[in-house]
Amino acid sequence: MILPILAYGDPILRKKGIDITPEYPGLSALIENMWETMYEASGVGLAAPQVGKAINLFIIDTGAFGETEEATGEKRVFINAKILEESGEKWDYEEGCLSIPHIRENVNRHSNLVIEYQDEFFKTHTATYNGLAARVIQHEYDHCIGVLFVDHISQLKKRLIKNKLINISKGGARVDYKMRIPNGR
């Protein structure tokens, strides 16, 4: 089932996602629906808060970047993730977000990270990522702590896109996927 994606301005996008247990109601259906929703919207990652669930869960599939040295097509479910360490050179990459359509801005982040997480079977893993996979994880992880990529850009750039953000929150952005506007239906 395709779920509506929350638009910028929705307070749920600002909540810190809580850790969950295998007993979380409807978890496997939620994960399945998140995959369907992400692919329908041509995304490479989706976090549960974006579909209205303030929990620590996100999915990524970097396959759309193609198989390069930077992106090896990582497809994975991350539950109760904690980034333990970020390191390496900081680099700029133009990020976008399904909750913030038609805005892309360079965000400066570390190139490497170590993350501890549980998979969909609640098995715990510790993994190292770099390049584009690390980038997508950092972006989605941020969603689970109530942070959006536009929080990382300069005040000047934020002022320049302020009206666009207001427009998105009012339902003015045209997208070819299902969106939910704050206080709307």
Ligand code: ZN
């Ligand atoms: Zn996003």
